[in-house]
Amino acid sequence: MAHPTLLPPTAPAPASPADTTGIFRHxxxxxxxxxxxxxxxQVVFGLLLVFCLTPWASPPVALALGLLLAQTLGNPFARQTKMATAKLLQYSVVGLGFGMNAHAAVQAGREGILFTVASIFGTLVLGYFAGRWLGLGxxxxxxxxxxxxxxxxxxxxxVGPVIKAKDEEMSVALGTVFxxxxxxxxxxxxxxHAxxxxxxxFGLWCAIAxxxxxxxxxxxxxxxxxxxxxxxxxxLARALWIIPVSIGTALLFKQKGVKIKVPYFIFGFIVAMLLNTYVPALQPLGPIAVKxxxxxxxxxxxxIGAGLSAATLRTVGAKPYLLGVLLWGVISGVSLYVILHTI
Structure with missing residues (x-):
């Protein structure tokens, strides 16, 4: 898997309060x-990145290190990491497909389909009324x-381009969910564990909540x-709902001639899973791809953590966070209760 080439940014990133005083200035x-x-x-960023390539770095630790960097020194490669994040995630998801069995995946998908449909539509309806109650746009x-x-x-x-959302509206929504x-x-x-x-x-709960x-x-x-x-x-099965929800959004907001963004990398994941299941000669390569x-x-x-600067967090405001927490709390709590009592 190719990792992004880290080059000096073309312009200095905006200074955070910590940049102007004390040791951070150096x-x-x-x-x-x-x-x-x-x-x-830049040296600190590089050292942290190298650490994230080692077996000692777990996903939570990597996120925490990125957040710590963003809140103190700032991300010196903000433009590069922003461009690399989406592609790197997509390649990683495809690689995980080489460690999965198609039959087990079909069974898991069948068990999760009702949860997926109910939670998606329930969240969208609740979000509509909660947003109106909070006075959000x-x-x-x-x-x-x-x-x-x-x-x-x-x-x-x-969905943003479908409803022709403004940059600040996109930033607020992205900041909230991140x-x-x-x-x-x-x-x-x-x-x-508790x-x-x-x-x-747990896998089902994570995917839903x-x-x-x-x-x-x-x-x-x-x-x-x-x-x-x-x-x-x-x-990933849930992510495919981006397509019908985007189409429904275009109809609801009466937008014509908009382009729906299809998450094609999901099909790469499916191909990798099928190859791992039905092509025995490739199976020895599976553990390497998964690693x-x-x-x-x-x-x-x-x-992602390195991109969550203090400025990004401040731009969101209280009401969007409140909406996000409300929706997240409901979907997490309800799905957890149902899963514990039915699975």
């Missing part, structure tokens, strides 16, 4: 190394609802391999 001062200007924070409400109902940032990125994703990645595994959830139960695919896979990976397989399969995919996922979460 990390922004460039020094010539072999004829190239290098800053201390229609676009922001719909974006946060879609992000919570389907697959976080990917759903927001797909913060909740970070919380879920740390909170879900301990909750699962409730003695099985691998099947956590927004982004990256955090779903990260939390499930911490819990166990079976949970990872269940969560990945159901989450690289898990490393890619860990690096993805480090990049």
């Amino acid at each position: 990390f922004h001062t460039p020094h010539l190394v072999l004829g190239h200007p290098i800053t201390g924070r 229609r676009h922001v409400t719909h974006l946060i609802s879609c992000g919570t109902a389907i697959c976080g940032g990917s759903a927001i990125a797909a 913060v909740l994703n970070a919380i879920a990645l740390f909170a879900f595994p301990p909750i699962g 409730l003695a959830m099985t691998q099947q139960q 956590i927004h982004d695919t990256s955090s779903v896979v990260g939390a499930a990976k911490v819990y166990g391999d079976q949970a990872l397989q269940v969560a990945t399969t159901i989450k 690289l995919a898990k490393i890619g996922l860990t690096v993805t979460l480090f990049f």
Whole structure:
């Protein structure tokens, strides 16, 4: 798997409050190394990235390191990591397909289909009324609802152009779901262990109640391999709902001539899973592909954390967070209750 080439940014990132005082100032001062200007924070970023490639870095640790970097020194490669995050996640998801059996995936998908349909439509309806109650704009409400109902940032990125959302509306919605994703990645595994959830139960709960695919896979990976397989399969099946929801959004908002963004990487995951199941000659390569995919996922979460600057968190405001927490709390609580009593 190719990793992004880290180049000095074309323009300096906006300074955070910590940049202007004390020791942090020195990390922004460039020094010539072999004829190239290098800053201390670029070195720190590189060291953290290398650590994320090692077996000692778990997804939650990688996310925490990214968040710590973003809140202190700032991300010196913000433009590059933003461009690399989506592709790296997609490649990682496809790689996970080489560790899965198609028959088991079909069984997991069959068990999760009713949960998926009910939770998506229930979240969208609740989001509509909760947004009106909070006095939020229609676009922001719909974006946060879609992000919570389907697959976080990917759903927001797909639905935003359909409703012709403004940049600030997209930023608010993305900021909301990314913060909740970070919380879920740390909170879900301990909750699962405290409730003695099985691998099947936890994987299903992750796929339904956590927004982004990256955090779903990260939390499930911490819990166990079976949970990872269940969560990945159901989450990707859930992500395909981006297509009908985008079409329905275009009709609801009376938008014509809009282009629907299709998550094609999901089909790559399906192909990888089928190859692993039906082509025995490729099966020895499966563990290698899965190992690289898990490393890619860990690096993805480090990049996501490094992109959550203090400025990003401040732009969201209280009401969007309240809507996001309300929807997330309902979908997490209801799905947890149903799963514990039916699975």
